[in-house]
Amino acid sequence: MTFISTAWIIQAGLLILTLAIFSVSFWLYQQCKALPAIHSLLHPLVTAPLLIGGLLLVLDIDYSQYRHANSPFFFLLGTATVALAIPLHQQFHHIRTLAKPLLLTLLFGASFAVISALAIAWALGASVDTLISLTPKSVTTPIALGITEKIGGQPGLTAGIVVFTGVVGAICAPWIFSGLKITDDRIAGFVMGISAHGVGTARAFEISSRCGAFSSLGLGLTGTLTAILLPWIVIACSG
Amino acid sequence: MLRGLAILLLYQGIGEAITHFSGIPIPGPVIGMVLLFLTLTLSGYTMPQWLGHTGHFMIRWLPLMFVPACVGIFFLPNTHADEWPAIVSVIVLSTLITIATTAVVMKWLLRPEAEHLS
Known part of the structure; x- marks a missing residue:
């Protein structure tokens, strides 16, 4: 009985660690709104994992233990994914009139993400194993893991690649859009959903909520399209 | 709030069940999202306000739910240690190029609409 309660204390502690560090990171992010140059770099998705990762290393806690204790967040991630249907429904009248340009953008963006990653990796001399693990990088993590298992990549590597892609995309996309003078939040949202899940x-x-709705649409469509097409493409290429 | 959460969990459960029993490689929550969207859009009823509140609450805290997964970046298997510089360059470069070109393509595809408005 004593053993069980110790385990519960550690589990609660690791959950609180996530909440506490996230709150601090979120507060810092809000405080630095006036500094546009570094604001994106201080996003809680950059600072919180860095701080938690550092703490786990210092305290010599295994990631699998942390991950297990934080499984409620992995579950709620699924619940939040279902909730994306709500803004999608509310913005549907904007989306319906744009069906054709949205589908064409989707086909272009989803294939470009895979092809550009493979081309650069091949040019840098990556192994076949790495190349395969890179292909589902723009797809939401659970779909990517399903795909990589099907096509023979490394699940651990793919999970890392997918999350890192999302963070890079989410942090850099607003800079790219302002550089290209793209102010339409429908374009910003859809592109972020396609490339950074x-x-x-x-x-x-x-x-904006319209930006978010277009992003949800991009996320759902890219995930579905890649999940259906990629296994066939890999089979065709390797066979 | 609680009623909204119950609805979201119901669709998450249905989605998981469909994935589990059909073997489709699409994750349950994504199927749940599609089903909830179809229900809301095809049923013709006005969406209840409480569902909207719960949905926006969940989405507002979406970054928090990604944190434990993001921590995993620092604890990857060591099998590809020599390839790390290449992998990181590939991800950064291809993600940036993809965002830029896809945004330009979409802007070009939306051009008729912009001309129509002006």
Whole structure:
């Protein structure tokens, strides 16, 4: 009985760690709104994982233990994914009139993400194993893991690549859009959903709810399209 | 709030069940999202306000729910240690190029609409 309660205390402690560090990171992010140059770099999705990762290393806590204790967040991530249907429904009248340009953008963006990653990796001399693990990088994590298992990549590597892609995309996308003078939040949202999946979508909702709705649409469509097509493409290429 | 949460959990559960029993490689929550969207859009009823409140609450805290997964970046298997610089360059470069070109393509595809408005 004593053993069980110790385990519960550690589990609660690791959950509180996530909440506490996130709150601090979120507060810092809000405080630095006036500093546009570094504001994006201080996003809670950059600072919180860095701080928690550092603490786990210092305290010599295994990631699998942390992950297990934080499984409620992994579950709620699924619940929040279902909730994306709500803004999608509310913005549907905007989306319906744009069906054709949205589908064309989706086909272009989803294939470009895979092809550009493969081309650069191949040019840098990556192994076949790495190349395969890179292909589902723009797809939301659970879909990507399903795909990589099907096509013979490394699940651990793919999970890391997918999350890192999302963070890079979510942080850099607003800079790219302002550089290209793109002010249309429908374009910003849809592109972030296609290229940076859920992390990009979380960021898109900070821009506007219309931006978030277009991002949710991009996320759902890219995930579905890649899940259906990629296994066939890999089979065709390797066979 | 609680009624909204119950609805979201119901669709999450239905989605998980469909994934589990059909073997489709699409995650349950994504199927749940599609089903909830279809229910809301095709049923023709006005969406209850409480569902909207719960949904926006969940989405507002979406970044928090990504944190434990993001921590995993620092604890990847060591099998590809020599390839890390290449992998990081690939991700950064291809993600930036994809965002820029896709945004330009979409802007170009939406051009008729802009011309129509002006």
